[in-house]
Amino acid sequence: MPAHATNANDPLARERAHLSSSRAALRAMRADVESLDIKDVTANWVNAAVLQRQIDDRITALADLAHTPLFFGRLDYLHAPGAEQAEGAEGERFYIGRRHVHDADGDPMVIDWRAPVSQPFYRASKKNPMDVCTRRRFGYTGGELTAYEDEDLTDTAGAERASRLLQSEIERPRVGPMRDIVATIQPEQDEIVRAGIGGTVCVQGAPGTGKTAVGLHRVAYLLYAHRERLARTGTLVIGPNRSFLHYIEQVLPALGELNVAQATVDDLVAHVEVRGADSPAAACIKGDARMAEVLRRAVRAGVTMPVEPLVVVRGSRRWRIPAYEIEEIVSELLARDIRYGAARDALPQRIAHAVLVRMEAAGEAPDDRVQDAVARNAAVKAAVKTVWPQVDPAKLVLRLLSDADFLAEHADGVLSPEEQAEILMAKPARSVRSAKWSSADAVLIDEASDLVARTSSLGHVVLDEAQDLSPMQYRAVGRRCTTGSATILGDLAQGTTPWATRSWTEALTHLGKPDAAVEELTQGFRVPREVIAYASRLLPAIAPELSEATSVREAAGDFSVRSVPADSLDAAVVAACRASLAHEGSIGLIAADSRIPALADALAAAGLTFLAPGEETSDSARLTLVPATLAKGLEYDYVVLDEPEAVVSGEPDERTGLRRLYVALTRAVSGLTVLHAEPLPGALA
């Protein structure tokens, strides 16, 4: 590998020249956009504002970030693949980067990693070279191109060699928020990233196998391949909590995608303010898919068959529709698979039609306007109001949860009397506003809302840490992608809710995508070998069907488990944090939620400043104090884990406790120190 570029014949010097001219081209592209004058092309201020926003987004997307290399790879093909594959570029050689860059003539200098021509960069092998003869990877130090590495894919005799640049990228210490992995996406990951938009993909993967990374890159890929369609229909990334969303929020913008919404499941169903909490037993029942049937019955329960005929007066004439005829119309609407609200909206026209039939029979010739007028007639409106009353979803759920008879009527044969008793409010609330709603209640209201009026569907939804969702929550996510597709990411071993997913097939059924393919990722990129082996001792107790993850990290982790006297635990934890701070990278002190106040005091007394999860670590603030319940999905270079037994006993049952511990044990990239005063949980010892 060339050490340093000295002259123009040096390949590294030539690559650097290509880098600087590509950068210049990118600056020119940005300058072009900045100089656009939209005054003359927009008719009104609304258009102007929309256009200006698009322009601002584009200017942001075109920023040349000093520390993110403009290209990270080069492919030399045996035959020119054609401009159609390569963003208009001709020839056999392509530079692969985060974004497309072209010169003043419009000729591509850097090809987007998502273009078809870039795919062999991730997938080609000596066994299947995909018409590529050389794959070149570039190494950067602080934004400077400093190295390259070639793989000759035509040399089928030579063995596949692990790439040093790839390895050093994987082993790089972590600081700050999550970053993209475009330069090093692995073949098994790339298959998921580039899977077609039509199908839903579900990924089971052990901690650190790149599920989150893959999900985010998949959104970026789909936005590239189906830009217009997704601009219309929208994309959404769903994560478990705010701190997690903060941690991942910069990945897509770094890939040039600024318009992907992020939310938690609670955000999606925020019809009411959540101020209460359920017992685990009540939450399990409220999250059970059987609740959908209870709600369906309750929503339609208000529909009553008329007993009186309907009389519509028009001018000097009276038109009489007998009760049985309205009953027929109502029965027909009930039998149809349409939303309660849509059926209610259709009812006046159906009744008006019956009136019109009579008018015609009497020799009149009414037109559409007459039908509309009849539909708006006060008598028709009044009939609709009694026969098919309006449903307020929150009021309906409130009634179900506070009126034992109403619940019994609609849960009959669905929920046992004990289950019904469990979900009834101890103190029935007077109104929707004053009720102490729980987050499971909000999901019920969302289901009821969808029974009344269809929830609009997005083009693609990525659901991360899916294993924690209840069946009712899967349904809530599923109705947001009925006409689109989804990427479901999770790990059954990390399910820490009492209703955690037992099987992906079941989850996908609740989601409404029973035919989705389930893929598995097994190569771990985060956790050192020794640490993952230690954490995997818990697998027989928490997810016996899953196999242990491997680790692609070569660097041996710093790993120790130390027993200390109870009265010196806090001091030992502080000392371990201090020792970890001697290394570069981020440090996470993970502890049972109940231990957080004591540890916060101990850190403060020792003069160590610390952050809360989700707050951005930086070179000057690298220590985060993490309650075990917020550790999911996050990672730190060095982790200090306080008192495992407290993490386990902080949960309602042992299996959940051990799963919480499994999550905490698998956050470390370079080192893990476990400190305990109580005996370690049996499954670990």
Ligand SMILES: Nc1ncnc2c1ncn2[C@@H]1O[C@H](COP(=O)(O)OP(=O)(O)OP(=O)(O)O)[C@@H](O)[C@H]1O
């Ligand atoms: N191909 C790759 N190249 C380099 N780094 C990678 C690659 N895949 C994943 N990583 C890194 O490994 C770490 C773990 O990835 P990620 O958080 O996506 O895993 P996960 O499967 O979602 O983990 P968890 O189950 O713990 O939430 C991240 O730092 C990610 O950037």
